[in-house]
Amino acid sequence: MxxxxxxxxxxxxxxxxxxxxxxxxxxxxxxxxxxxxxxxxxxxxxxxxxxxDRADLLRAVSAEASARLTRATTQARMVEGTGASAVRRLCQEYFDLGAVLSVLFNESLLSAEGGWSGSGGCDPAFAAMVERGHRDGTIDPDLPVDWVQSLIWSQLYAGWSYQTETGASRHEVLRLILRTVDGAIAPRPA
Structure with a gap:
């Protein structure tokens, strides 16, 4: 060789x-x-x-998970369209991360080894996307940026878990996630 x-x-x-x-x-x-x-x-x-050792492997897992999350964020094109349409694209890209989401959600697994930490607030690009939605009328202005972030993460995790537990198709689970997120962030009628 x-x-x-x-x-x-x-x-x-x-x-x-x-x-x-x-x-x-x-x-x-x-x-x-x-x-x-x-x-x-x-x-x-x-x-x-x-x-x-385990710590070395967890650092590699953290690096790979973070790289995949970064690629998915880039592919979501968060600066394009309305705030709500960008949230929708972000959910679609993040959903396809699959098991990576579960690893990222298990913050204690990675943060205990000095790896990825999902806490600490929203990144500026995410905040700008939600604030754009507040201004363009597609995201309820009463929903704080951090709340929208938590909503998205919780729905993605729920969808991934639901798919694993029930065997539902990717298409059906993603439809449920998007319907839930769309309804949750939409402005309320006056």
């Missing part, structure tokens, strides 16, 4: 371990390294070759 082939193989193995960890930790935050090795179809020794 050439050095490039070895490097590519190592990257694929490392990514397979991180993917398995995201999937497994999304369903069971207490999953052991042995469980993750089995899910990644590698030996425990191989897992330890890439990640010395």
């Amino acid at each position: 050439t050095e490039a082939q070895v490097s590519g193989s190592r990257a694929r193995t490392r990514q397979a371990i991180v993917e398995a960890a995201i999937d497994l930790l999304g369903r069971n935050p207490a999953a052991s390294l042995a469980d993750i090795a089995v899910a990644a179809e590698v030996g425990r020794t191989t897992l330890h070759r890439y990640f010395a």
Whole structure:
């Protein structure tokens, strides 16, 4: 094997371990390294070759989850259209994150290892999107930005859980999420 082939193989193995960890930790935050090795179809020794301990693996999981969240946020085009249409696109992009959401929602799993922390308020782009919706009349101005953020996260988590528990289709669950969020953020008639 050439050095490039070895490097590519190592990257694929490392990514397979991180993917398995995201999937497994999304369903069971207490999953052991042995469980993750089995899910990644590698030996425990191989897992330890890439990640010395659980903290190393959780840092990699956090980095991957954060990168996926950033990509989804970019794809949602939060600066385009009405505030409500941007919220809708954001929900659609975030819903497709799947198990990543569950890992991110389990803040204690990642923050205990010095990784991602979802607390601390809304980022400025999210706040600007909601405030645009307040101004353009598509988001109820009585709903604070932090409330809208909490609403979105709770509905995404509820949808992901519902899909896992009931086996409902992606299309149906996303329809339910969007209907709920649309209704919740719409301005109330005077």
